[in-house]
Amino acid sequence: MQVIPVLDLLDGHAVRAVRGERSGYRPIRSSLCTTSAPVDVATALIQATGSRTLYIADLGAILERGDHAPVLAAICDALGDGVSIWLDAGYTGFMPMQALFERIASFRRSSSRSRVVPVFGTESLLDPNALEEALAANHDPILSLDYHAGRALGSTPSGSDWWPSRVIVMTLDQVGACAGPDLTTFAAVKALAGSRELIGAGGIRHRDDLVVAEHSGAAAWLVASALHDAALLFGQHRSSEG
Template identity: 45%
Template sequence: MTVIPVIDLMHGQVVRAAGGLRSTYRPIVSGLCGSSDPLTVARILCDHCEADRLYIADLDALQGGLPQLEVLRRLMQALPGIECWLDAGFTDEGDVARVIKPLAECGARVAPVFGSESLRSTRTLAARSEAVPGAAHREPILSLDRRGAERLDPAGCWESPSLWPRRVIVMTLERVGSGAGPDLDLIRALRGRSPHTELIGAGGVRHPADLDSAREAGAAAWLVASALHDGQLPRQSLRQPRPTPRQV
C-alpha cells in the first residue's frame, strides 16, 4: 500500500484537518515535524514515507479566497522530485489554468485535483486532457468528496464513472483526522462500479493494519496526515512488507 503524505495549507501554515470543519483548523502540532512551516513539514513527511507524491490542499482557495501561489511556488520548487497533487478548489478549466500554469512554468511537477465539492460541471472532467496547460502528462485527478451520508457533488461527478480519470481519490471528510478507521465498504463499492480505476482513499487510517485492510478492499494508495504526525505509522512500518491479512 502506497502512503501519500498530505499537507493542508491555511494562511501560509500547515494546519491539522479534522472532519472537514475547516473553520476549526489550527496550525499543526506534530511529534514528527515539530513545525507548521510548509516546506519543513513537506520535506519531513516525504522523507518519512519515501514518497514521490505529495497531496496539497490549499484551504484558502477551497474556502473562496485567493490561492496561496507564492507559498505553493516555493514549496514545489524545493521538491523537484515530488509530484504535487494540488486541490485548490478548481471550479472549471479557467481556474485550473490560472493556478497550474504559473506553477508549471516554474518547473513544478503538479497535477490538479478536481474536487467534486467544487466543480460546477462534469464538462471539466470531459475536457480534462486539455486542463493542465504546459504539462499535459500531469493527468488530472478526481476527488469524490463526501461528508457522512452527504455527497458534496453539485456537478454529479459521483454518478459519472465514464468520465472519471485514471486516478480517483475517495475523500471521506468526516473521517479525516478522526481516528475512526477507513471507509472500506465505500472503496469496495466504487471498485465494483469502476474496476479499472486507481482508487486512492483518504481519511481514517490509524495504524499499519488499516493500510493492509485498505489494500485488500481495493485501494491502490491512501492519503495520510494525522497518523504520521501522531507517530502511528513509524518509518519501519511503511518500508517493511507485511503479510497479507487473511480473508474471513
Template identity: 45%
Template sequence: MTSELNLIPVVDLLQGQVVRAVRGDRKAYRPIVSALCASSDPVTVARILCDHCAARQLYVADLDALQGGAVQIGVLTDLLKVLPEIELWLDVGLADAAAGEALRTQLAPFASRIVLVFGSESLRSREALERCFENAADGTAGVAEPAAALSLDRRDGRRLDNAGCWDAVDLWPERLIVMTLERVGSGAGPDLETLQEVRRLAPKATVIGAGGIRSEEDLALAAAAGADAWLVASALHDLHLPRVRR
C-alpha cells in the same frame, strides 16, 4: 510496512501554515502540533513527511482557496522548488477546467510535476466535469492530457456533488480519490465500504482513499479493499505509522 499501499502525505495549508485537519470542519483547523515535525512551516513539514513516507507524491489542500480566498501561490512555488523529485497534487477548490489551466499557468515552470485535483464539492456543473476530463469521456486512449484527478467527496453519508460526479461513472478519469471528510483527522478508521464501491465501478482506475487511517493494520485492510494509495496526515504526525524504507 504490512501492505504495498502507496502512502501520499498531506499538507493542509491555512494562511501560510500547516494545520491539522479535523473531520473536514475547516473552521476548527489549528496550526499543526506534531510529534514528527516540530514546526508548522510548510516547507519543513513537507520535507519531513515525504522523507518519512519515502513519498513520490505530496497532496496539498489550500484551505484559503477552498474557502473562497486566493490560492497560496508563493507557498506552492516554495514546495515545488525545494522538493524537485516530488509530484504535487493540488486541491484548491477548482470549479472548472479553466480554473485549473489558470493555476497551471501561475506555476508554469513546474507544470510537469502538478496533478490538479477537481473535487466534486467544488466543480460547478456537469459540463465542467466533462471539460476537466474530456479524454476520459470520449474514450480517447493514449492521448496526453494534463495530469488531473477527480475527488469524490462526501460527509456524514451525504455526497458533496453539485455536478453529479458520483453518478457520472463514464466521465471518471484514471485517478480517483474517495474523500470521506468526517473520517479525516478523526481516528475513526478508513471508509472501506465506499472505496470498495468505487473500485467495483472503476476496476482499472487508480483509486486513492482519504481519511481515518490509524495503523499499519488499517493500511493492510485498505489495500485488501482495493485501494492503490491512501492520503495520510494525522497518523504520521502522531507517529502511528513507521518510517517507510525503499
C-alpha cells in the same frame, strides 16, 4: 499499496484537518518537525515516508479565501525533481485550474521538474468537462469524489462514465478522526470504477488499517495525522508500498 502523505494549507500554515470541520483547523503540531511552515512540513513528510508524491489541499482556495500560489511554488522548489504534487485547490473548471498553475509557475525560483497534478474535487467542481480539458492539456487529472455527513458533495453527473483513470474516495468525516478508514464508501465506489485506479483518503490510524485498506483494493491511501502523531513508523511499512 502506496502511502501518500497529505499537507493541508490554510492562512499560510500547514494545518491539522479534522472531520472536514474547517473552522476549527489549527496550525499543525507534528512529531516530524517543530514548525507549521508549509515548506518545512512538506519536506518532513517526504523525508519521513520516502514518497515521491505529496497531496496538498489548498483550503484557502477551496474556501475562496485566497490561494497559496507563492507557498506552493516554494514547496515545488524545495522538493525538487522527481516529486509529484497532487493539488486540490477548489477548481470549478479548467480555466481556474490553468490560471492557478500559471501563477504557481510565475513564483518558481528553481528549474526543478517537480510536477503539479490537478485534483478536481466534486465539492467544488461545476464543469465536469474540465477533466477532459485538463487531460487534453497533458495534466493527467485526478478526480476526488468528496463525501461528508453521509452524502456525496457537489452536483456532478451520476454514473462513472466521466471519471478519469485515477479517482480518490475522500470521506471527510474520517479525516483526522481516529475512526478508521471508510471502507463501505470505498467499496461502493470500487463497484462502479471498473479498471480505474482508486485511492482512499482519511481514517488511517496504524499498521492494521493499512493492511485492511490494501485488501480493499486501494492502489494508495492518503495519510496525514498518523504520520504527524508517529502512529505510523513508516520504515516498518515499506513492504506495503507498490
